[in-house]
Amino acid sequence: MIKGAALRTRVAAMPGVRRLRRPVGDGRSFDLHYVRAGPPGDCPLLIIPGGPGLASVLPYHHLRRDAAARGLDVVMVEHRGVGLSRTDDDGADLPFSALTVEQVVDDLAAVLDDCGVRRAVVYGSSYGTYLAQGLGVRHPGRVQSMVLDSPMLSAHDDHAQRTALRELYLDGPLAGLIESGVVAAEETGQVLQVVHEFGGPRQVDRLLRLMASGRGDRVWRWLIGLGELETAEIKRFVMEFDLVGVIAFAELGFAPKPDGRPLDVNLYFGDLAAAYPPFRGEPFDLTNALRRFHWPVAVLSGDHDIRTPRAIAQRVAALAPDGVLVPLAGTGHSALDTHRLAALTAARIVVGGRHRELPRLAPRLADLPRRGPGKVLSSLLTARLALGRIVSL
Template sequence: MDNTQHQRLGRRLGRMPGVRTVPRPVEPHGGEFDLTYIREGTPGGTPLLILPGGPGLASVLPYRGVRRAAVQRGFEVVMVEHRGVGLSRTDRAGADLPMDAMTVAAVLGDLVAVLDDCGWERAVVYGSSYGGYLAQALGARHPERVSAMVLDSATSDSVGEGLQRSHLRRLFWRGEEHETAAAAAAVRHLVEERAVPVEETGVVVPVAYELGGAGLVERLLEAVRGGRVRTWNRIRDLGGKEVQRRHPYYMEFDLAGAIYYRELGKELPDGQALDPYVLFDREAERFPAFAGEPVDLAAALPAFTWPTAVLSGRRDMRSVPPAAQRTAELLPDGVLVPFENSAHSFLDFHPRVALTAAAATANAAHTRLPRLAARLEGLPRPASAHLLGPMLSAGATVDRALAASPLTS
């Protein structure tokens, strides 16, 4: 799709029912841009603010089905196209917003401005992945605007520092769980034999595990041991797409990624196997250096007074289960909802679970969710493209390739 087609698509999206704009400052330069958001549902429904992941995931185009389903459940739903992304990417002259306008504080100001524009005093806040960080930061800075919260695959450095890397190595280097012991032995062998680059293990193994569990990882490693590396390379390339390529109106990390590097990307690679931070370190030169996490969530969470459900998939290798457990323990009215056969982001990959959790938490029935987790997880999932169009349909293609046995070269 060329620039003309992108512009045409943007104009069509801007005319969708429910799409609105609110003027916001281009901080710190001065001037304004039009922040875009979409509002759907019957006035009087339960206000629901949904914050997707990223930084860089768009809202208007990818989540049409999620919003329709939310409205059917009685929500009036709002999603914000964050600054630097999609319909909120440029200033009024059509120039990209500058990277130094990409800050968590500015995004929180945008969210409050949208709530004000909607006339909502408070809302149920659903945050997935990076959106879960924003949800927690909104609760810390503006607690009066939150009535309930769902944290889906969410963590932060101040809560889960070091847990992602240590959990990944516990599973796939030391093999401390029976399920992953054989895969861990295979990883160690391949690294010792230099059959795979050590820096790729922290990219490929977690993605394969999320897609299909430990058995799938074992089959992948067996193929590599036999000299068949094509699927390994496909997964490696898939892992890089999120940060290396722009997918207009779906995923645009190239500007919004400044938030990650400046304020969230504290962890650096240590040169050892199974390091998930290698991928982001490769792109670091394009972005500002880390300056510090803007909100101490470990200190803020104990003051959250509203019902909160913390959703965690056992195969989530990005917002790992130990971090979700720690988050839930810090919340006075929080409950951990673990799912045995799921990975990262229910909003993206199992929206029925996401919206059921939002409805239960809005009604202060969140403590029932752990007992219902297995039943909810068994509900049908979306059939195609995992909601996020061409970007994640590549993930579905790899999923099918890995599911085939034996793996082909």
């Protein structure tokens, strides 16, 4: 396995990787990296992945290949504090003071300058939608059009998450499992969110029946681990939450106050929050800002998405003056990661100036072959529920 400096050298040498100097915020500068792929044009597709913590260069190599094959000129920025953009000139991690949403948004604009382009079609996924909308707030002249895939709207999105999950499962068989002590109420939100997003109601039903039979404990524990994996494990140049977690907690309110009821979401963030500054407020009021977005906005929303549920996507699409909602059947959170072909096809339609056609085309997008890491997890979940036992990852 390649580690440390050798892996960094190899990732930095990947095709299309570039760097530019950006301020740390204390008088120093560091190398911010980005990657550009596909036939260059005057208005590229700027893709901003989720997180915070997801890298851009290494994990989205195949996506950029697929995008280039469809004639898309793609730019992706390695988020400051992550991967190739993690350290200062001495190799030390960037300080928390260098990691704010506004600095990240300004990095996006600086990359467009470095590419020599005035505007971009901006595609944000999950946390990336917050950054995409932030770019629209701070640099509106840089946005040609926008795709918001599984959009965030505010630090209070957790209320919609709880509501969506509880409307589905609170009064069903889960209640009896909690009352009898088979499952812990505080774990239910984390587990059922994952299962619903990657398998839908049918797989949730299979899990609950497995638990009722006394044969599901190992599957349940595996699912608990999956929910915590993104934040607890640092996978260099892929997922690095440890530094940019300061954005999650201090600016985006990722550790909401528990309400003490079953199916509460994001409880596992509570233990992590102590290592970061407390929530100080959001950098933007996106609810009001969206009303001033004069460009086309396509909002992608998976039917199985709980992390950014349909109610939020509907509101975002309604607030944007030229917004359209694109519902994707059988799809969970972030089409960019769970339904790559749907995401790229939607992006290409928006690049072509035809975003208003997307609602009509949504069923065809959903039916495209599924690629990406989400398909792997969905298949693994199906296998484990069928077997009723844990197997090695």
